[in-house]
Amino acid sequence: MTVSVRSQLQADARRFAAARCNSGLEQLDREQAFNRAGWTAAAEHGLLGMRVPVALGGTARPLGEQLEILLGFGEGCEDNGLILALGAHVWACQSALLDYASDDLKAAVLPGLARGHVIASHAVSEPGAGSDVSNMATRARTTASGYVLDGDKTWVTNAPIAGLHVVFASTDPSAGSRGLSAFVVPAASSGVRVTTIEKMGLCTAQMGSIELREVEVPSRNRLGEEGQGFTILQHCMAWERAFLLAPMLGSMTRVMRRCVEQARRRRQFGQAIGEFDSVSNLIVEMRMRVELGRALLDKVAAQAATGRAFHELASMLKLHISEAWQQTCVDAVQLHGARGFTRELGLERELRDAVGGRIFSGTSEIQRRIIAQLMGVRR
Amino acid sequence: MSAEIQAVVRQHLDDEFMFMRPDLVLDDQLDLLGEGILDSIGILRVTAFIEDAFSVVLGPSDLISENFRDLGTIVAVIVAASSRGQADRPAES
Ligand SMILES: Cc1cc2nc3c(=O)[nH]c(=O)nc-3n(C[C@H](O)[C@H](O)[C@H](O)COP(=O)(O)OP(=O)(O)OC[C@H]3O[C@@H](n4cnc5c(N)ncnc54)[C@H](O)[C@@H]3O)c2cc1C
Numbered sequence: 001m002t003v004s005v006r007s008q009l010q011a012d013a014r015r016f017a018a019a020r021c022n023s024g025l026e027q028l029d030r031e032q033a034f035n036r037a038g039w040t041a042a043a044e045h046g047l048l049g050m051r052v053p054v055a056l057g058g059t060a061r062p063l064g065e066q067l068e069i070l071l072g073f074g075e076g077c078e079d080n081g082l083i084l085a086l087g088a089h090v091w092a093c094q095s096a097l098l099d100y101a102s103d104d105l106k107a108a109v110l111p112g113l114a115r116g117h118v119i120a121s122h123a124v125s126e127p128g129a130g131s132d133v134s135n136m137a138t139r140a141r142t143t144a145s146g147y148v149l150d151g152d153k154t155w156v157t158n159a160p161i162a163g164l165h166v167v168f169a170s171t172d173p174s175a176g177s178r179g180l181s182a183f184v185v186p187a188a189s190s191g192v193r194v195t196t197i198e199k200m201g202l203c204t205a206q207m208g209s210i211e212l213r214e215v216e217v218p219s220r221n222r223l224g225e226e227g228q229g230f231t232i233l234q235h236c237m238a239w240e241r242a243f244l245l246a247p248m249l250g251s252m253t254r255v256m257r258r259c260v261e262q263a264r265r266r267r268q269f270g271q272a273i274g275e276f277d278s279v280s281n282l283i284v285e286m287r288m289r290v291e292l293g294r295a296l297l298d299k300v301a302a303q304a305a306t307g308r309a310f311h312e313l314a315s316m317l318k319l320h321i322s323e324a325w326q327q328t329c330v331d332a333v334q335l336h337g338a339r340g341f342t343r344e345l346g347l348e349r350e351l352r353d354a355v356g357g358r359i360f361s362g363t364s365e366i367q368r369r370i371i372a373q374l375m376g377v378r379r
Numbered sequence: 380m381s382a383e384i385q386a387v388v389r390q391h392l393d394d395e396f397m398f399m400r401p402d403l404v405l406d407d408q409l410d411l412l413g414e415g416i417l418d419s420i421g422i423l424r425v426t427a428f429i430e431d432a433f434s435v436v437l438g439p440s441d442l443i444s445e446n447f448r449d450l451g452t453i454v455a456v457i458v459a460a461s462s463r464g465q466a467d468r469p470a471e472s
Contacts, residue, residue: 099439100439134419177418178412178419224439225443227443227444228442228443230419231419231422231439231442231443231444234419234423235442306436307436307438308430308431308436309423309430311423311427312423312427370420373420374420374424376395376424379420
């Protein structure tokens with residue numbers, strides 16, 4: 001891909017997102033409401049079908065192009081909750097379906113997901129199993145025609161608006177993580193009940209708990225083999241950790257630009273505050289974090305594109321971007337003083353949003369643990 | 380070829396995993412999963428090693444725990460992946 005194609009893809013996505021995804025954001029955030037207009041616009045711009053084969057309603061763009069588009073999208077779209085909703089739909093759910101669904105199941109569900117008519121959620125966490133997912137209590141009992149699911153999922157992004165849930169459950173509790181399996185559960189199935197959860201940030205992303213009571217799921221809705229659930233989960237998490245936060249490099253760039261403006265225009269002690277080292281240094285660190293994130297993103301993308309495992313790099317990238325995003329937002333509020341702390345500038349919203357990044361897809365502590373385990377430092 | 384592959388994988392398992400179980404000797408049939416030598420993270424580590432060392436790609440259907448049960452099975456998976464000739468298969472390049 002040439003430099004001009006890269007920047008054109010980014011610029012188009014940035015312009016489109018700025019024009020069509022930010023309307024009424026302050027109110028949506030306050031009311032914890034879904035940005036339906038932004039979702040529809042993103043679908044029309046092709047953001048939801050970039051990974052999906054053309055025959056199944058997608059555009060099957062090369063990964064490098066997808067990332068340029070996401071970087072531009074993140075810079076133009078101020079609604080980080082919308083970015084999370086899109087990311088869970090694409091990176092967690094579509095990854096499971098693209099690589100582990102039967103051809104019939106793909107044909108049944110992927111066209112709707114690629115066009116954004118159907119929204120997907122990825123239901124792993126439970127009240128008693130967050131970081132320690134292998135401890136999940138949701139059970140899938142075998143029946144003559146398939147399975148019956150029972151259990152409770154929680155903190156699931158998109159759950160209240162989803163048409164289907166990718167649900168992980170144990171088919172063999174005695175086998176621990178080797179007894180997990182994954183299923184596609186239509187939201188309209190009998191026995192499924194979703195309740196909405198309010199949160200401090202990423203407020204437009206709809207989060208919910210899913211109650212599963214005697215939910216019948218046909219065998220054809222199982223992903224992969226019985227007992228392959230943990231491998232499928234690791235696979236989805238690698239894609240999600242690697243690329244869900246890619247737009248936040250764009251988001252950080254947008255926040256950094258505002259800081260540059262502030263540093264130039266705000267005057268104290270007779271000079272622009274950017275003349276003070278401790279202010280300009282904050283902005284230099286912001287820039288460094290974005291550039292290092294971009295370099296690591298390209299490295300992970302190159303590895304992912306070969307088809308080889310990239311779990312270790314994915315955890316490093318997730319850790320870097322989520323920590324960088326939060327630090328950048330903390331510093332942006334500081335640099336804007338009292339106005340940064342008020343609702344007027346929206347920077348407090350950016351900061352509330354960024355806090356979530358260090359928790360979802362595995363907390364920062366868990367990413368460090370995974371990296372150390374994959375390096376063979378610890379068990 | 381499979382004898383060479385076996386030697387390389389054995390060395391890797393010896394260096395990286397067997398030190399945790401000095402009471403066991405690594406042979407073709409040692410149950411790596413049952414003995415707790417390879418867990419889900421261990422399987423990922425072995426996968427990354429295999430893909431690097433033998434320039435192969437292990438696809439979703441290869442990544443089932445049964446394929447990592449013992450040294451003999453792991454070697455068979457590598458031989459099968461090599462014969463598919465899918466080194467550097469572009470997934471989403
Ligand atoms: C915005 C948002 C979106 C989410 N979306 C989804 C979703 O779509 N689907 C879904 O299934 N879940 C989702 N989650 C849930 C998320 O995956 C979990 O919150 C996360 O895995 C942590 O689990 P927990 O909240 O139970 O924390 P706990 O596991 O209880 O951890 C509490 C604290 O202990 C630390 N800790 C735990 N174990 C260790 C350890 N071994 N070493 C060091 N520190 C440790 C953690 O880092 C954390 O600081 C979402 C969460 C958020 C905030």
